Amino acid sequence: MSADILTANELVVQSDGFLVSEMNGEKVMLSIENGKYYNLGQIGGRVWELIASPSSIQDIVNQLLTEYEIEPGACEQQVRAFLQQLKSEGLIQVRKE
Amino acid sequence: MFTLNDYRIFGLNIRSKIVLPEAYEIHGIISEFDVEIELNPPQEDVQDQFTTGNYRFENGRFLFHVPETACYSITSGARISVTPYPGADEAKIRLFLLGTCMGVLLMQRGILPLHGSAVVIDGKVFAIVGESGAGKSTLAAAFAHAGYPLMTDDVIAVSLSDDSAAAAVYPSYPQQKLWEESIEQLGLLSHNYSSIYQRVNKYAVPIRSQFCREPLPLAGVVELIKASEPEPSIKAYNRFEGLHVLNVHTYRSSLLHLLNLQQWQFQSIARLASELPVYQLRRPADGFSAFNLMDRVVGLANKREVVNS
Known part of the structure; x- marks a missing residue:
């Protein structure tokens, strides 16, 4: 995993071009462009909602800490890995603050 | 006038x-x-x-x-x-x-159209979808022949308007489209039926006596696939596979973006895929087996059929 994704002053936001729905509490998406399906799961789906507008990784982690029982360090690590995946699939855009 | x-x-x-x-x-x-x-x-x-x-x-x-x-x-x-x-x-x-x-x-x-046939088993609707030539109409004809009512043979109208209620299928119009070969195999005589415009050897069969006229709940979706195996087989899709099947077999799905209804369609099929079982039914390419396939679908409806995913 590359360490250069998401420095403290970078913001992430949803990419356009996906159809979004839920199945049994899990966020499912379909890329209009290439017809690929994505299952973000439940917490992943919550992260997706949080990045409807540009957010820093700290914004996302802080919000998740209020909603889930999780240790801050572990939370940040998992969010970082998840965003890395979303980025490699083109699901998010990364911007400078 | x-x-x-x-x-x-x-x-x-x-x-x-x-x-x-x-x-x-x-x-x-x-x-x-x-x-x-x-x-x-x-x-x-x-x-x-x-x-x-x-x-x-x-x-x-x-x-x-x-x-x-x-x-x-x-x-x-x-x-x-x-x-x-x-x-x-x-x-x-x-x-x-x-x-x-x-x-x-x-x-x-706001009514989701799927492409295929729909049959009624014990008051519940099973949608039969599949590619052109998979055998949807022939399978539906076998159901009609065995006394099961049909709902449609082309456009399956699935109503999801009420969030709390089960999805329901609305009846279309009482006509079946059958290929000549299928008519002969089912023991009907093709010269009694009128040919559908420009579809050579495809015949419109009036089926008023076997046609359901009231909306009924949708109980499952069966994707029919023509395969090279000698025996028919059946399996349950998981809900993500089911989502894809419903997407592929949405009627005239290429028009959804022009209508600005892609997001609505995706939410509709996601809801169906989480509420309903979607099955894959593979049938041999050769050798007529419509009544055999019908028994397998009836088995699904009665939960006699043991299905692996």
Whole structure:
């Protein structure tokens, strides 16, 4: 995993071009462009909602800490890995603050 | 002077200036109609407004054009307006009116159209979807032959309007499309039936006696696949595979983006895929097995069939 994704002053936001729905509490998406399906799961789906507008990784982690029982360090690590995946699939855009 | 004809198709009361011999007529007085079908005088140059392709969407109207046949306009799920070419074949005008036009109209009304046949087993509907040539109509014909009512043989209208209620299927019109080969294998005689316009060796079989006329709950979806194995087999899809199957077999899905209804369709199929079982039924390419396949589907309905995912 590359360490250069998401420095403290970078913001992430949803990419356009996906159809979004839920199945049994899990966020499912379909890329209009290439017809690929994505299952973000439940917490992943919550992260997706949080990045409807540009957010820093700290914004996302802080919000998740209020909603889930999780240790801050572990939370940040998992969010970082998840965003890395979303980025490699083109699901998010990364911007400078 | 125009005559007015009243029909009930997909649970909708339809007043039509075009005679639709395929559909159920409404007898008695109806004060409210859901849909009006208008017929304009024939026009030579109806294609002039279509500069790029045969489909357009503007000001809430969906327009499409079939060369040498007609131009159709569908508005707000409530009005279809037909402008035929002079001398156009009436059966062909109706083919697109009952097919693509009704499909678009259903989407505008928030009713999901799937492409396939639907049969009724013990008061519950099973949708049979699959590629062209998979054997959907032949399987539906076997059901009808064995006494099971049919709901539709082309467009499956799935109503999801009420979030809390189960999805329901609305009956289409009582006609079946069968290939000549299938008719012979089912022991029907093809010369008794009229050929559907321009579909050589495909016949319209009237099935009024075997046709269900009331909406019923949708209990499952079966994707029929023509395979090279010697024996039929059946498996349950997981809900993500089911989502894909429903996406692939949405009727006229290529028009959804023009109608700006892609997000609505995706939410609809996601809901169906989480609520309903979706199965894959593989049938041998050779050797007729429609009644055997029918027994497998009935087994699913009665939970006799043991299914692995």
